Amino acid sequence: MLKFLFTVIRRDVLLAARRRGDWLTAQFFFVMVVSMFPLGVGPEPGMLRTIGPGVVWVAALLASLLSLGRLFADDYRDGTLEQMLLSPYPNTLLALGKAIAHWIINGIPLLVIAPVLGIQFNLPAEALWILVLSLAIGTPILSLLGSIGAALTLGLRGGGALVTLLILPLYVPALIFGAGAVEGVLSGTGSEAHLSLLGAFLMMSLLLAPWVSAMALKVSVE
């Protein structure tokens, strides 16, 4: 069982490593969206510090959505996905593996880039650390919930815009708790409450999302 899970993850990560162009697009998208905000609202440090956590988090949501389109689509097009669904292992494991791979490919790089972007927004060191921590707990949620949307819209015309419509409302709690944790550090109320709730949301997503997205895959492929 675990071997199957690792195989799925390893395969996706390896594919992404061989096609670096695709993979870098989402990361640069993240950097660019965040960098547009100071240009739009002005370089005043106090204001940037206020909007910083929210901007980084919203950009992380969008970057995660951008890369969701390819989560199942390539495998679906060449028929690999169908073969994987026919394998004797539970489809839930397949969906979980895909979501974990998506997080390794697209989530972890965000954690590395985020502090640099936080400095652009004049965030103090303590807030930077919490920003990374909140993204570390939050981005797996984005990958897990996103995998449901990707599975539901498999092979549809205009799938990319559709995924955004379906999944963004479901991301709301992650955004609120994630950005709220950093906000808590800045305003001095602390971040533990937000991080705990984010962790609870992660646990729930981990429990339910792979199962739903496996069902969605079956609906979409049959």
Place this chain on the structure above:
Amino acid sequence: MNLYHYASPSTFYPLAGKLVPWFAALAFILTTAGLYISFFMAPTDFQQGEGYRIIFIHVPAAWMSMFIYVVMAFWSAIGLAWNTRLSFVMARALAPTGAMFTFVALWTGAFWGKPMWGAWWVWDARLTSELILLFLYVGVMALQAAIDDPRRSDRAGALLNLVGVINVPIIYFSVKWWNTLHQGSSLSLTRAPSMAQTMLWGMLILALAAWMYTIAVALARARTLILERERRTEWARAQLEGQA
């Protein structure tokens, strides 16, 4: 009476056809009565003046917007579990009405907010979660509309609907805590607990009218959906020819 008998589209279709005028008539009578009570009989609120009468539309719409989403999720769950075609038809038929009520609740809320709070929109917990509920309705309808194959469309919509219904309480509480942590909520929707008896009656009758309207519209929509899907069967053809 056997309820399972009516789970088949061919028997449900004529039943719904018989029920629609009744519910429509009830909706009409209750709306007229409710509006009369709320606009002519209910006293003017001494704090809010005449503007408070918006709540007679606003509150029933807000109730229905949330309730319909749960009913849709109920039909979706039944459909996924027992693979009944009619449940999916019902879930799909309810979605536009639910979205409409959500929109009406937001719209009338804005009209009420302007004179009472001095703002069309505040990021209050209830307003924000109602807005996200509208997004959830739009998501389900957009997904159903994007898939041509009715079987896949039904199931995909039902799954999304169920994921949404699990998320609604989480979204509500997250927005609520976000709101209280960000700003000391200076505006609260909780009103004085005691309400004049006639006001309460007007609101309840209009809420009932909204129920009747929803049932009538959903059944009528379900009928067209059934006819569209069963157009190749013999009984549906007979129906269509009988009308022509």
